[in-house]
Amino acid sequence: MLNLTPQTLIQRIDDHIAEAEFENTVVLFHIENGVYYNLNSTATSLWKKLYSPQILIELISFITMQYLCTLEQAQADLISWLHDLNTKGLIQII
Amino acid sequence: MVIIKTKEIMDFEQINIFGINLNILWQNIANAPCGLEVLAKVKLSINQNILCENNKFYLAINQVAHYLLMPEQNICFIERINPSVSTSIVMTWLTSTVFAYLLQYRGYLVLHGSAIKINNQAIIFSGQSGAGKSTLAAAMLTQNTRFLTDDVCAITTDSQGKMMLVAGPPKLKLWGDALIQLNYDAKGLQPVLNKMNKYELPLSIVNPANNTILDKWVINTHGIDRNLSIVPISHFYELKPDLDTTAAKCITITGINKLQILINNTYRYGLLKPLVRLKTHLNGCSALAAQIKIAQIIRPKTKLSNDSLAELIALIQQDLNSSNNYEYHQGKSHAKFNSTNFDSTY
Numbered sequence: 340m341l342n343l344t345p346q347t348l349i350q351r352i353d354d355h356i357a358e359a360e361f362e363n364t365v366v367l368f369h370i371e372n373g374v375y376y377n378l379n380s381t382a383t384s385l386w387k388k389l390y391s392p393q394i395l396i397e398l399i400s401f402i403t404m405q406y407l408c409t410l411e412q413a414q415a416d417l418i419s420w421l422h423d424l425n426t427k428g429l430i431q432i433i
Numbered sequence: 434m435v436i437i438k439t440k441e442i443m444d445f446e447q448i449n450i451f452g453i454n455l456n457i458l459w460q461n462i463a464n465a466p467c468g469l470e471v472l473a474k475v476k477l478s479i480n481q482n483i484l485c486e487n488n489k490f491y492l493a494i495n496q497v498a499h500y501l502l503m504p505e506q507n508i509c510f511i512e513r514i515n516p517s518v519s520t521s522i523v524m525t526w527l528t529s530t531v532f533a534y535l536l537q538y539r540g541y542l543v544l545h546g547s548a549i550k551i552n553n554q555a556i557i558f559s560g561q562s563g564a565g566k567s568t569l570a571a572a573m574l575t576q577n578t579r580f581l582t583d584d585v586c587a588i589t590t591d592s593q594g595k596m597m598l599v600a601g602p603p604k605l606k607l608w609g610d611a612l613i614q615l616n617y618d619a620k621g622l623q624p625v626l627n628k629m630n631k632y633e634l635p636l637s638i639v640n641p642a643n644n645t646i647l648d649k650w651v652i653n654t655h656g657i658d659r660n661l662s663i664v665p666i667s668h669f670y671e672l673k674p675d676l677d678t679t680a681a682k683c684i685t686i687t688g689i690n691k692l693q694i695l696i697n698n699t700y701r702y703g704l705l706k707p708l709v710r711l712k713t714h715l716n717g718c719s720a721l722a723a724q725i726k727i728a729q730i731i732r733p734k735t736k737l738s739n740d741s742l743a744e745l746i747a748l749i750q751q752d753l754n755s756s757n758n759y760e761y762h763q764g765k766s767h768a769k770f771n772s773t774n775f776d777s778t779y
Contacts, residue, residue: 366689
């Protein structure tokens, strides 16, 4: 499980991931697991932010502004997405 | 001053396949610079037929030959095991598996399929062994089409970033029954060793002194280009024989499924990881998926007859001229696709 606080720094993992853009969305390939992941457009824009380390609270406010939702909604969705990415070995906490 | 004496001291030959020059040395692998080291490693490995590293490739084909490719030096050592096996069979393994490694090493995208040229565009037929790739490619050769490659599609990028198919060796491998359908007699043709009822058909210009089998072969008179062609790719058809299908149909593939189909029809996919070319490969597949139209041809799982071939050709010709219905037929694959979506429905 990820231990997240608002100040947690999150970044994508570079080493075992191949990445390509296809029809404006990102496709990731985990070289070790041999699994491809197709990101939808929202996930693609979040993923591109993770090229450089991001503080969790920054990502939450990005979602809030992008989709005009409440902080709570953004936080809940984002955390579950980050857990998902973490389970798949695509992100790391630095 | 460096004097190259190679030709004087060794049995040396230069070949050009897929536009790549490769020096062939007909020698024992043990005499190669890293030969003993490779053989020792192979002896210790589980799979003693193959050794794939990022700077050398070893392949042992029982009863045929052993190959050691050193891509940096552009040299392939070939040790014949059985003198009664023809050079043509020895070369078949070189131009398929060994060249797949060399092409991937050099950054080419290598897909499994046969291709023909129509209106200066490459059309690829793919699918598993026995799906009908080579037979369909052969049957579609006419006055206006040209043979490009059989089984191995070497794809490169031109200066504008366009994905281009490089023509392969001018020969086709066909099953015995496919030869009969196309009115050729297997007699006198070279069988492909590991598949005894599969034959290699040379597509060279006919020798008038040759037997009538080759005279009948339409490709020999107008099938191949003498010069290497590098042709932009426009279509990719995956042939899928299906037990539940009674009439062949063509299904256009869209979105991410296009990418999945190209990945699943990669030639010698397993070499990519040791070659450290998986990233290059994904980029190549997505660039190609963006450029071309991809469709699946679902056909009844029966032997191709004249009628069923004509039906497939008609389907493809219709598809080449238009678009089609949208539906995706899921099949067995080695590319597991998963989504990691972020729900944004607020």
